[in-house]
Amino acid sequence: MLKHGILGLLNYGSMTGYEINKAFRDSLSYFWNAQTSQIYRELQTLKKNGWATDEVVEQTGKPDKKAFSITESGREELNRWLVEDNAEFVTRLPVLMKTFFRGERSVDENIDYFTKLSDTVMAFLSKLQNEPPKVADYAKNLRDPIDAIYWKMTVEFGAMYVQMFLDWVNKCKEELEEIKNGNQEIQNTADNPDRF
């Protein structure tokens, strides 16, 4: 999977592992966290598959770097992947797994759990709003302005997702607070489990 992300970046132009790493952090982190070590490993795989070539570039005042370029075969692979249909939109979410089993802990502790989560998400949201995504910088110097449309879509997804997540967390928290304040919802739910 990461392979195709790297291939997609190389398709915009030659890049070093270091630059790819930065691109992931700056622009793709809304939906993909790439480990530096994995990036360097996948670059070797791309080369082995004939999807990319590398070239050492000597620099003055900086360490040498290794620039990777996509090959014709790599471009074909990228397109094969883009066209292949595969509409998975549900992924593994550890945070939901932990929520599912929270009946094992006390209501008070779980209120804390959601409060902490809410704080984390809010911090993320305000960071999003204060420092706009760096994809914009890339938009300037790349071949085709149409690319920016799709980049913007993923950023938009990030914003919508985070907002929805925050709404959900707050809703959960409120529900627990109601239960704590002696509301009868627990019993009702137990009596009529079909309601959800």
Add this chain to the structure above:
Amino acid sequence: MLKHGILGLLNYGSMTGYEINKAFRDSLSYFWNAQTSQIYRELQTLKKNGWATDEVVEQTGKPDKKAFSITESGREELNRWLVEDNAEFVTRLPVLMKTFFRGERSVDENIDYFTKLSDTVMAFLSKLQNEPPKVADYAKNLRDPIDAIYWKMTVEFGAMYVQMFLDWVNKCKEELEEIKNGNQEIQNTADNPDRF
């Protein structure tokens, strides 16, 4: 990760691999897809770690089964995991990676891409609305009614997520349709990349 999900289920009562598999499909599929083979493998790991024990149960009219039970040490591990803080709410989403690089394909093809996605998500949504999640069935015969609150939260997350996803897909599709109809947005975005 799956380990803890299985541990959480065993904590409700003894279960076989087959039953755990069904539970994942019925109730945890909103945020976790577990492979049958992985479930059986992880059960062996739980046993090896002393977190669960197994017992062969002979049945008449059905094949023998192997019931797994959580141990005290397994319950400790479950609680250690539940308490450990870890607030990752962003995960890898292949569908977003594919969207990011869609500049490589034509606008028309990408309209198709979002149309297909939208159909898939709508089908999922209507399935959700027509056949309510089976977690309800489990709610009846399990020890503590409070558990159902947390199960309901994850189902609620699923509903909110799918709805948000659908909104996003439709928004993307509309944006592309506007571009197709000669709207100037592409140029504007290219001139003022800071706008997003």
Add this chain to the structure above:
DNA sequence: TGGGTCATGTAACCTGTTACATGATTAG
């Protein structure tokens, strides 16, 4: 006799994470 459900797995592979490892240059 054919499809569905019950029931359990192995092997190989691919993908991702964590920990470790090194070293140059530049700006303050």
Add this chain to the structure above:
DNA sequence: CTAATCATGTAACAGGTTACATGACCCA
């Protein structure tokens, strides 16, 4: 002198996917 940035990796392990493999019973 020290922190930040530039730059590239390896090794071991953990977690997840795909393909394969088997067989009983029940109902129509």
